[in-house]
Amino acid sequence: MRTxxxxxxxxxxxxxxxxxxxxxxxxILPYLKTPRVAIVTNEVVAPLFLIRLVxxxxxxxxxxxxxxxxxxxxxxxxxxxxxxxxxLLASRCERSTTLIALGGGVIGxxxxxxxxxxxxxxxxxxxxxxxxxxxxxxxxxxxxxxxPLGKNMIGAFYQPRLVxxxxxxxxxxxxxxxxxxxxxxxxxxxxxxLPFLEWLEANLDAILAKDPTALTFAVERSxxxxxxxxxxxxxxxxxxxxxxxxxxxxxxxxxxLGFGAWLHGDAVAAGTVMAAELSARLGxxxxxxxxxxxRIFERAGLxxxxxxxxxxxxxxxxxxxxxxEAGRLRLILLKEIGQGIISDATPLADIEAAINAxxx
Amino acid sequence: MRTxxxxxxxxxxxxxxxxxxxxxxxxILPYLKTPRVAIVTNEVVAPLFLIRLVxxxxxxxxxxxxxxxxxxxxxxxxxxxxxxxxxLLASRCERSTTLIALGGGVIGxxxxxxxxxxxxxxxxxxxxxxxxxxxxxxxxxxxxxxxPLGKNMIGAFYQPRLVxxxxxxxxxxxxxxxxxxxxxxxxxxxxxxLPFLEWLEANLDAILAKDPTALTFAVERSxxxxxxxxxxxxxxxxxxxxxxxxxxxxxxxxxxLGFGAWLHGDAVAAGTVMAAELSARLGxxxxxxxxxxxRIFERAGLxxxxxxxxxxxxxxxxxxxxxxEAGRLRLILLKEIGQGIISDATPLADIEAAINAxxx
Ligand SMILES: NC(=O)c1ccc[n+]([C@@H]2O[C@H](COP(=O)([O-])OP(=O)(O)OC[C@H]3O[C@@H](n4cnc5c(N)ncnc54)[C@H](O)[C@@H]3O)[C@@H](O)[C@H]2O)c1
Ligand SMILES: NC(=O)c1ccc[n+]([C@@H]2O[C@H](COP(=O)([O-])OP(=O)(O)OC[C@H]3O[C@@H](n4cnc5c(N)ncnc54)[C@H](O)[C@@H]3O)[C@@H](O)[C@H]2O)c1
Ligand SMILES: [Zn+2]
Ligand SMILES: [Zn+2]
Numbered sequence: 221m222r223t224x225x226x227x228x229x230x231x232x233x234x235x236x237x238x239x240x241x242x243x244x245x246x247x248i249l250p251y252l253k254t255p256r257v258a259i260v261t262n263e264v265v266a267p268l269f270l271i272r273l274v275x276x277x278x279x280x281x282x283x284x285x286x287x288x289x290x291x292x293x294x295x296x297x298x299x300x301x302x303x304x305x306x307x308l309l310a311s312r313c314e315r316s317t318t319l320i321a322l323g324g325g326v327i328g329x330x331x332x333x334x335x336x337x338x339x340x341x342x343x344x345x346x347x348x349x350x351x352x353x354x355x356x357x358x359x360x361x362x363x364x365x366x367x368p369l370g371k372n373m374i375g376a377f378y379q380p381r382l383v384x385x386x387x388x389x390x391x392x393x394x395x396x397x398x399x400x401x402x403x404x405x406x407x408x409x410x411x412x413x414l415p416f417l418e419w420l421e422a423n424l425d426a427i428l429a430k431d432p433t434a435l436t437f438a439v440e441r442s443x444x445x446x447x448x449x450x451x452x453x454x455x456x457x458x459x460x461x462x463x464x465x466x467x468x469x470x471x472x473x474x475x476x477l478g479f480g481a482w483l484h485g486d487a488v489a490a491g492t493v494m495a496a497e498l499s500a501r502l503g504x505x506x507x508x509x510x511x512x513x514x515r516i517f518e519r520a521g522l523x524x525x526x527x528x529x530x531x532x533x534x535x536x537x538x539x540x541x542x543x544x545e546a547g548r549l550r551l552i553l554l555k556e557i558g559q560g561i562i563s564d565a566t567p568l569a570d571i572e573a574a575i576n577a578x579x580x
Numbered sequence: 581m582r583t584x585x586x587x588x589x590x591x592x593x594x595x596x597x598x599x600x601x602x603x604x605x606x607x608i609l610p611y612l613k614t615p616r617v618a619i620v621t622n623e624v625v626a627p628l629f630l631i632r633l634v635x636x637x638x639x640x641x642x643x644x645x646x647x648x649x650x651x652x653x654x655x656x657x658x659x660x661x662x663x664x665x666x667x668l669l670a671s672r673c674e675r676s677t678t679l680i681a682l683g684g685g686v687i688g689x690x691x692x693x694x695x696x697x698x699x700x701x702x703x704x705x706x707x708x709x710x711x712x713x714x715x716x717x718x719x720x721x722x723x724x725x726x727x728p729l730g731k732n733m734i735g736a737f738y739q740p741r742l743v744x745x746x747x748x749x750x751x752x753x754x755x756x757x758x759x760x761x762x763x764x765x766x767x768x769x770x771x772x773x774l775p776f777l778e779w780l781e782a783n784l785d786a787i788l789a790k791d792p793t794a795l796t797f798a799v800e801r802s803x804x805x806x807x808x809x810x811x812x813x814x815x816x817x818x819x820x821x822x823x824x825x826x827x828x829x830x831x832x833x834x835x836x837l838g839f840g841a842w843l844h845g846d847a848v849a850a851g852t853v854m855a856a857e858l859s860a861r862l863g864x865x866x867x868x869x870x871x872x873x874x875r876i877f878e879r880a881g882l883x884x885x886x887x888x889x890x891x892x893x894x895x896x897x898x899x900x901x902x903x904x905e906a907g908r909l910r911l912i913l914l915k916e917i918g919q920g921i922i923s924d925a926t927p928l929a930d931i932e933a934a935i936n937a938x939x940x
Contacts, residue, residue, distance in 0.1 A: 298662065306729070309727060310729065337697070338694075340724065341736070343729060359868050360698065364700065367665050369665075369666070369670065373669060374697050376697055376698075376701070376736065545704060
């Protein structure tokens with residue numbers, strides 16, 4: 221088992237990464253305030269992992285409530301969040317009851333928000349079961365639900381006391397979901413960790429084959445990268461923006477086709493290629509570097525060209541991204557492979573040219 | 581104008597108290613992040629005060645959105661909260677837009693929770709317009725909405741950047757609402773401020789007549805008391821519990837008759853008499869002290885006897901109060917007039933006797 225510590229002002233907490241962690245309640249017990257938990261999961265994840273977790277905790281003397289939500293991003297909304305509150309209140313859960321999220325990023329984000337707001341805040345533990353949630357959404361304390369007028373518009377910053385990333389859970393994950401997480405893993409290499417990128421290039425096949433050792437390393441190294449960025453910049457003023465590499469272009473793809481048409485990871489991959497292409501046009505990357513970006517995404521089975529929405533439409537959609545303040549278009553570019561930079565003043569003509577060069 | 585500073589770990593903020601504050605946008609401007617605000621108010625308060633506030637801000641160059649909610653505690657719920665999010669998103673309010681609550685505690689609690697969670701937190705200003713909200717709910721950073729299974733069950737701790745208590749707004753306040761606030765004002769005297777209690781005894785008629793000088797002093801002194809308690813104990817472990825004088829008994833009255841049957845302030849007054857009676861039975865107060873407690877509430881037009889629910893029912897309801905952890909009955913008693921204490925081990929027989937002595 222590996223441990224990554226997230227060093228945050230208010231409270232540091234550990235991420236444990238390894239195999240068979242679900243069946244080890246002793247990893248959880250030290251983080252409970254009282255021997256009572258409410259596990260929040262969904263209809264897909266519950267049959268796979270819930271019993272294992274409940275049995276371990278029950279044997280260890282912990283009183284367990286389970287709340288099983290419908291599956292899917294469409295249910296990351298208030299009515300579903302309210303099912304969590306209904307369950308907590310019906311079983312009279314107290315301020316000292318710990319909420320445990322068991323599932324992907326949707327369950328993690330919703331349960332985290334429920335923990336942040338139930339009786340104004342209760343203890344929270346994350347057990348992420350998708351690659352994306354293990355390497356991205358469970359680190360950094362962002363929680364949220366969607367509003368019909370915008371994704372993740374209602375939420376809170378709320379840190380868990382513990383994250384348990386059990387690599388074994390990834391064995392049942394559909395390939396498309398594995399790739400979605402991989403896009404974010406690769407991103408860490410591009411923005412700040414060249415040695416990790418090189419390791420990924422050498423070990424991509426092992427990851428795609430879900431080799432536990434390779435997965436453990438990839439998750440650990442991703443968490444280290446995200447934790448460092450978040451600890452340096454908890455309030456998202458500077459460095460944390462680097463995590464948005466490929467995301468502003470990607471947002472335009474997702475919004476332009478209607479959310480859900482493309483997987484987020486697919487949009488991020490194609491968006492990252494656009495960012496690389498733009499970086500080359502601005503003289504920061506070589507064209508061989510852009511090829512290198514394309515190649516790793518292609519090998520991972522991720523798309524490297526965007527849909528042909530027209531460059532103007534892309535830019536219009538990019539301007540409406542939540543991350544844009546006062547209409548200023550802030551892009552993450554690559555100064556070189558392994559080093560992202562924030563650019564606030566890229567000429568529109570170059571952005572358009574890069575988009576046009578990367579659309580099917 | 582008087583200023584009370586709330587000294588909190590994360591951020592201190594001022595409470596300004598005085599007349600004609602609504603018409604002074606210069607009090608607000610220094611606390612805005614960008615010249616854009618969204619004012620949240622309700623159908624009763626909007627016709628009284630909204631135009632004055634909007635005109636001042638608009639003249640000062642601030643872009644203003646207004647969101648007008650239905651009135652009443654029954655609307656302190658998710659669907660109404662969602663009207664705030666709808667309004668913010670429809671007008672594309674950004675993370676830098678300041679939310680202003682203009683109204684009583686219901687508007688303040690809901691707007692504060694919206695500010696805590698819209699895009700994971702936006703700047704927040706309180707303009708409380710009831711006595712209760714000026715002396716109690718706008719100080720301390722508690723925000724919340726109700727759930728069908730419990731009051732204030734979903735919320736956050738979130739501090740405003742500024743509180744503006746314009747005493748003039750109290751002129752239109754119905755008498756019943758003035759008295760509700762007065763119950764909390766008197767409470768501060770009993771738990772920690774004997775000189776203030778004496779001042780209240782001498783100036784109660786001026787307050788009931790809404791004399792601005794008397795009201796300004798009462799609001800200021802109340803805010804000082806609450807701010808000190810909150811600053812000493814932000815996370816509600818110890819001293820802050822003193823603020824619940826009369827509230828555990830009062831909760832039983834409110835819950836026993838169905839919420840809304842009695843005004844909260846009425847229940848607190850009758851509950852405080854019970855707490856005083858119990859304190860006397862335990863040898864801490866003289867019976868003349870209990871008479872003193874009764875007398876000030878009577879003069880304020882507040883009830884001093886509770887409904888006859890039966891002592892057992894009272895105790896059962898008291899056990900279900902949110903503030904009770906693990907079934908332990910924690911009561912606030914009076915060691916003497918002007919000094920509250922927390923009691924975790926009061927004999928049940930004495931509690932029953934005190935209740936029986938104070939029911940109609
Ligand atoms: N909080 C953050 O910082 C952050 C960062 C990135 C993304 N997110 C959010 O994360 C969400 C996406 O997360 P996600 O990609 O994990 O999606 P998800 O939670 O919807 O999971 C994807 C699918 O896999 C299923 N699943 C989960 N674990 C499984 C397993 N072990 N085996 C088989 N199936 C399994 C899920 O039920 C779901 O159907 C989005 O809502 C996004 O906004 C949050
Ligand atoms: N956050 C806290 O720490 C805290 C503390 C105590 C109470 N509260 C909450 O506060 C709420 C009660 O607040 P409240 O007593 O102000 O009730 P309220 O907000 O419902 O106001 C009472 C009534 O007076 C009206 N009103 C407001 N200002 C007026 C004015 N100037 N003139 C005429 N009418 C006016 C309101 O529209 C309403 O009809 C409850 O929901 C309670 O849970 C919160
Ligand atoms: Zn992403
Ligand atoms: Zn009260």
